[in-house]
Amino acid sequence: MDRRRAIRARGITKCFGEVVALDGVDLDVAEGQIHGLVGPNGAGKTTLLGLLLGLAVADSGRLEILGTPVGRALAAPDGVAGFVDGPGLYPSLTARQNLAALAALRGRDAPTTPIDEALEQVGLTDVADDRAAGFSLGMRQRLGLAAALLSRPRLLVLDEPANGLDPAGKKHVNGVLTRLAAQGTGVVLSSHRMDDVEALCSDVTILATGRVVFSGPLSKLAVESRELDYRLLTSDPPAARRLAAETPGIAVAEGDALVVHALVPALDELVVRLVRAGIALRELAPVVSPLEAAFLALTEQQEAAA
Known part of the structure; x- marks a missing residue:
């Protein structure tokens, strides 16, 4: 059964003077889906995220968020939360005070339980009463995510959420996003890290x-x-290199490490030959991930055409 759409965009165009930031963009994101948004600098990612968060309005096209058409008002649609270009925080306030202030700005009470729950979800309970001025970049990113979680959003829009995170912090944040998606929240995240996108996202849009x-x-x-x-x-390695050179469709690169250039069927045939020869295969991995390779090819083609 098809999931309901968290986002449906058709023909979205946005210009800043003579600069065309978005040119007829279509986007579909389902509820419960983590959707990656990638592209080179200047591709229009930040502009698109700003439209989703109500920070700007499109010049033309149709945008529906959580089933509701977005009008001309500069306001985040109900059920949407997130941040662009990093979360906005009060450096002189503690983590807990930042969340309480944000809740107050939204016109809501700031009871302790939801704030503490949000801090716990992102792993900041131990520093809840520390001032944000002393936080690292990764801690500020996690506090920004906690702020977004306060409203229990049905659509979460995040710009580089893993920026500055150490491996433990990244694992923690990835777990939060995965659980939210499993509960039906749509997530759109922009990232320059292809490994983060591949680890989290089921679908991707390349701009x-x-x-x-x-x-x-x-x-x-x-x-x-x-x-x-x-x-x-x-x-x-020597025997594996000889077998690779003898396998049709395989090109062996020069160098000490065994690197081959091949289509998947030829690579499968090489693996079969290695096994038959009694050679153990301990690692087989693309030098550049399929997403990164496609990203480079597609964006270079578009930039050349433009």
Whole structure:
């Protein structure tokens, strides 16, 4: 059964003077889906996120958020929370005071339980009474996420949420986003880190020069017709290199490490030959991830066309 749409955008255009930031952008995000938004600098990602958060309005096109058409008012639609260009915090206030102030600005009471619950979700309970001025970049990002969670959003819009996070912090935040999606919250996150997008997102939209050059499941980017470089680590590198050179469709790169350039079917045939020869395959990984390879190819094509 199809999930309801958290976002439906058709033909969204936004200009700043003579600069076309968004040019006929379509976007679909389902409730309960974590959707990645990637693109080079200047592609229009921040502008699109701002539209979703009610920080700007489109010049033309139609935008529906949580089933409601977005009008011309500069206001975040009900049920939407998040941040662009990093969360806005009061440096002189503690983490708890920041959340209480934000709740008050939204016209709501600030009971202790929801605030403490939000701090616990993002792993900031131990520093709840420390001033934000002393927080690292990663801690500020987590506090911004806690602020977004206060309203129990049905759509969460985040700009580089993993920025500045150490591995433990990233794991913690990823767990929060995964749980929210499982509970039905739609999540849109922008990131320059392809590994973060691949770890979290089921679907991705790639922007270049204000236009969508791809939108859909990540699995479509890993099509078998795309040649990639793969790194192999085996129990017998010299024998594995000889087998690779003898396998049709395999190009072996020069160097000490065994790196091959191949389509997926040829790579599968090489793995079969290694197993038959009794050579243990200890590692097989793309040198550049399928998402990153597609990102580079698609954005370079669009920029060349523009």
